[in-house]
Amino acid sequence: MQIKRMAAVLAAVWLGMQLAFGYVAAPVLFKTLPKLQAGAIAGELFAFVSYAGLAVWLLVLAVQKSTARGRTMPAFKSAAAVWLLLAVNQFLITPVIEAHKTQTANWLLSLAGGSFGVWHGISSLIFMLCALLAAFAVWRLSDWYGD
Template sequence: MSKLAAVLAGAWLGLQLGIGYLAVPVLFQHMGKMEAGAMAGTMFEVVAYSGLAVWLLIYFIGRHELSRSLLRSKTNKFVILLLVLLSVNQFLVTPVIEAHKAGTTNWLLSLVGGSFGQWHGTSSVIYMLCSLLALGLVFRMLRLDWH
């Protein structure tokens, strides 16, 4: 099961890096801003939902492998952090960006405010943190070390 977790994590990391740092920049170089943005948004949604599914499965694989309390696992704590970051980006930050693009309101945007650029920057930082955290987790899982 540990090997399956490492393969899934590596595959998702490849998707995350490939979409975010290769495909999307190419889209914006070769397409109109609005069309590229719409396509990028769809691609980021696929990455986010697949990431939530993969890392949730990895969390449960890690729990099974440990056969003890979650609090004794540094790896599972980092997996939980990654799941939280992915969730925040997908369910809190992305709807604000979409509201900005559509010119509509959003509860978080009304509460906090901020420009499209600020929210897009926040999303980019979270995306980068998820990438780095996943990279560290993949290396950790390749050692098959859940402690």
């Protein structure tokens, strides 16, 4: 039972970081610093929260799988979707954005094309979707406290 609580708390902490970095820290950085400097710092923050999220949501999935019950299935599906979207954003979308910034080659950029703004918008949508799905999953995981 203790591992379930820890996983739920870590998921909630990660959600707080996701929201704080994306919707508080990044706008403040871009308002107060030169664009390139703000972008570099925001990129580091987003990489940190993405890697932390991959670890946290993998833990949540493992704990849910080991304590499977029908009532946790929506949370499992949401957690799996968060993990998958984080992986796509970190390992597919972010390298395309970096390729645009550094004007280097990237296989996905070569295949699909698109401007920096388009790829940044896709990344932002994935970021927001992760936050919404994570909020739902954390809410469902709060049922674990009753166990």
